[in-house]
Amino acid sequence: MKEAIQPRTLKTRARLIDAARQVISETGYGALRVEEVVQRAGVAKGTFFAHFRDKDALMDHLIGVRIDACLDDLAAAPAPATVADMVATLDPLMQLMTCERYVFDVIVRHSGAAAIEEIGPIAMTFHKLQHVLENWVDSASFRRDASPQILAEGVQAFMVNAMALNFCALSNTTPLSQRLEPYLSLWLKPD
């Protein structure tokens, strides 16, 4: 009953990921083709799917890693004291998540895990974000008549909403953060 992974496996996986990153840096996420990735990695197509359940799983990993790094920055920075501050602090994250329509679609698709055993990198980052937001929201500057949990969940809902509207013709003239601000003001600081 041996189940040790061979060094070869790690090397192949790394080659696939490197190749994918290279393709993406040249043509963006949406234009990535599995065929192109395996060719650059110098492996057969089947090998790709031995390492990733499907193309989405690769995206989940690649995008998840980037979001995770971005969240580390957020967590390291001081907690925003005002709504305007919060919106500004969240901006880099939202920019990253909406860098491409395709990227945003992948994120939305993976933001909730369909099954417990399937929680992927992106779903993880949403938990992490939830944690960060709970800390931010749990300060004297914001309303204290609701649990940080539900407030943070609400902020996430508004973030997703604002990002989705960003791809909508009727409203994509307004910058992301500017669209988010009024919602958070009303949500976090009711009179």
Next chain:
Amino acid sequence: MKEAIQPRTLKTRARLIDAARQVISETGYGALRVEEVVQRAGVAKGTFFAHFRDKDALMDHLIGVRIDACLDDLAAAPAPATVADMVATLDPLMQLMTCERYVFDVIVRHSGAAAIEEIGPIAMTFHKLQHVLENWVDSASFRRDASPQILAEGVQAFMVNAMALNFCALSNTTPLSQRLEPYLSLWLKPD
């Protein structure tokens, strides 16, 4: 410069839609194959794409029609006086929108039009819903320190959020409306 559509066109389109509805009633939306639809409609594959830009456009139409009918029911009913009432009234709509994971994905993908000239049936229904919600929200029972517009937009955001969570393993034990209620309470009736 004649551009009159031939009766034949309407007939073919109707046959395609009928065939699609039939397939869906048997196997659901997600399992629909264009090949199956054109076979039942007795036309060639290319004909399908002469009538619909892509498979998504067919789904946009079919789902849009159903949502629209549901919204007519909502608009006809008396405006809900409480949050609990509102959540209960919205339930049929949310049930429809989440009848299948695939259906919800289609809806999310089409909820905002990418370009003004591309506003499809589903995007239309979101405008219609916005209108209905604005009327509901603009009543004495709810907060009056914010515009009906922004309040209604917030309700939509929370609805989408609640529906998305419905497909998430960690929280899909709670019924949809029950998950929505606390958010709307906090959003529409702050103390």
Next chain:
DNA sequence: CAAATAAAATGACCGTGGTCAATTATGGAG
């Protein structure tokens, strides 16, 4: 070292959405 066993990689193959040059049907002008 050789044989046996398990892991990894291969690539021909498939399903399905979507395209387009060629063909056929339609309806109006003369």
Next chain:
DNA sequence: CTCCATAATTGACCACGGTCATTTTATTTG
């Protein structure tokens, strides 16, 4: 009615994600 321009239809074809029986490579055992 005939001819013709245009709309509608066709189906072979392509792109791309994904599968799986087979082969190759690594590791263990004797």
